[in-house]
Amino acid sequence: MFHLWNRNIKSVKLFFRFLFFQMATLIHTLADHNDDVNYCAFSSSCLATCSLDKTIRVYSLSNFAELPYSPLEGHAYAVHCCCFSPSGLVLASCSTDGTSVLWDTRDGRRLAVLEQPGASPVRVCRFSPEAAYLLAGAADGSVVLWNVQSMKLYRSGKVKGGSLMACAFSPNGNFFVTGSSSGDLTIWDDKMRCLYNEKAHDLGVTCCDISSHPVSDSENGCKYFQMASCGQDNHIKLWLILFADFLGVQLKYKCTLNGHSAPVLACAFSCDGQMIVSGSVDKCVIIYETSTGNTLHTLSQHTRYVTTCAFAPHSPLLATGSMDKTVHIWQLDLKQPCAGDTTENESKVAIEDWSEDDVSAWLCAQDLADFVGLFKMNNIDGKELLNLTKESLANELKIESLGLRSKVLQKIEELRMTMISVAVPDEFLCPITRELMNDPVIATDGYSYEREAMENWISNRRSSPMTNLPLHSLMLTPNRTLKMAISRWLETQQK
Known part of the structure; x- marks a missing residue:
């Protein structure tokens, strides 16, 4: 029985092997800023960029045209960071002027100006996953959570030493991580209580990001959040974070990604967590495969320091910004497993024509292996899989957990979306x-x-x-x- 299971797992890994991209093609360059580009951020339909020139610019992803209300002006000094709310309806920006500003992305209207306590320059800002809070970190080490609905200060804290340079929320919003110029990574809960502190980079943390996809640790079977951090020491480090009420917080060092010859200023996970991109003082952008740490591509078209990089959430696009005042937009062209692979023809089978074994392989690849027996018992093939609903999962398959039903539905919806060849209205x-x-x-x-x-x-x-x-x-x-x-x-x- 063990040998049959082991053989099945090996076939699953072959069948759903990660799709490497063949090349990253530079498809557009934005050159509207007249000073260093500090940050860029995607929503599902827009790209926002900000600069030392005190402005934020917003572009449509459909044709990369600047929106009518752009540029957004109002900050008195350099804009260091910008980010979209999860819905994409609000854009936040923060500046040396000691403020974070909220903008309406439909018309560019300024919704609120949030003044950092102590008026220290604000270096980084992030929305919580449900957009209830905006996190703002400043040069004096202060960390503030703003209530987005009331526009009032909710909680505040301070890192032990140095300026706050980086922050990232966990996908469930239960905790967030900050990185400082002193080299520390600090984990906080949603009540702004400091839970853990780790010396991560000798010369200072410059950026951090948490993947939206948890990973399994084979040693104890726990689910971990995967985090990347980068710093002035030229390194990108991968970490595993376990946050559980009964265990507290655990931060485990995983590995270091090498390749840059100078300080790394930015890092980000792709939406599916399969890739990491980084930008450096060496003027290069490197894209890595997360699972192996292998370098997939090195991009060297920027002429000065690369300060920011971001993957689009729902399209194969990458944006990189630089002190050369430009933002490059890259198209990631995907390819199937290489010629000669025994699974090449299988991977092209239409989803509605999948067999029950194909569905089982898909479940394992989506970290849903616990449902293989249940789906086989109910003879779920590709056609049945695409027709599953919230009601059928609960009433016919008897999946009692709302969270598990939601996870299965989300994966099925992602599968349906792969069948759609044009943009969704x-x-x-x-x-x-x-x-x-x-x-x-x-x-x-x-x-x-x-x-x-x-x-x-x-x-x-x-x-x-x-x-x-x-x-x-x-x-x-x-x-x-x-x-x-x-x-x-x-x-x-x-x-």
């Missing part, structure tokens, strides 16, 4: 999750949302995700017209 995307809606409902603010996302939203707050105004009722009405339109559109894309 924006009106079919939930404003909260920015994913294709399956059960759209109309809230009393007049906007349509995915039911589960909106139910989770109003369970924690009574305001509109779109306008931030109070909802006069929590009633949600099924939008059957929109649901039919989405179904018809999906049918046309799958023909």
Whole structure:
């Protein structure tokens, strides 16, 4: 039995081996800033960049044209960082002027100016995963959580020494990590309590990022968050973070990625966690495979220090910014496993034609191996897999855990999206999750949302995700017209 299982796992690894990209093609260069580019950030539809020239510029991903309200002006000094809220409706920026500013991405309107206590230059800012808070870190080491809805200070803290240079939230929002110029990585919980501190980089941390995909540790079977950090010591380090009530916080060093010959100023995970990109004082951008640490590509088109890099969340795009005042946009061209691989033909089988064994392989590749027996018992092949719903998972497959049902549905939705060859119309995307809606409902603010996302939203707050105004009722009405339109559109894309 063990030998059969081992052989099956090996075939799964072959069948769903990570798809390396063949090349990174420079498809566009943005040269609108008149000073160093400090940061760039993606939403599902836009790219934002900020600069020493005191401005933030916003571009459409459809044609890389600058939006009519761009550039955003209002900071008195250099803008160091910018980031989108998870819905993409709000853009935050922070500056040497000691403020963080919130902007409406629909019209460029300034929503709020948040003044850092002590008026210290703000170096970095990040939204929490549910956009309830904005984290702002400053040169004096102060760390502030702002309540986005009330625009009031929620919590504040301070690192032990040095300036705060980097921060990242865990995907579930239970904790966040900060990095300082003294070289420390500090883990905080959502109540701003310092849980752990580690000397990570001898000459100072410059950036950190946490992958949205947890990984399994074979030693004890735990699920860890994977984090990357980089610093003035020329290194990128990978870490595993375990955050659990019964174990506290554990930070485990995993490995060091080498390749840069000078301080590394930026690092970021791809959306699926399979790749890491870094930018350095050596003017190079390096893309690594996360699982092996192998270098996949080195890009050397910038003429000065590379200060920022970011992967787009829903498209094979990479943005890199530099002190040469430009932002390069790269297209990552994917290829299937190399010719001669015994699984080449299998990987091209249409999803609806998958056998039950193909579905089992997919489950294992998505870290859902515990469901293989259940799916086989219910004869779930590719066609059945694509037709699974929240109701069928609960009532027919008897998956009791809401969290597990949601995880399976999310993976199935990602699978469905791979079958779609054109961009999804924006009106079919939930404003909260920015994913294709399956059960759209109309809230009393007049906007349509995915039911589960909106139910989770109003369970924690009574305001509109779109306008931030109070909802006069929590009633949600099924939008059957929109649901039919989405179904018809999906049918046309799958023909």
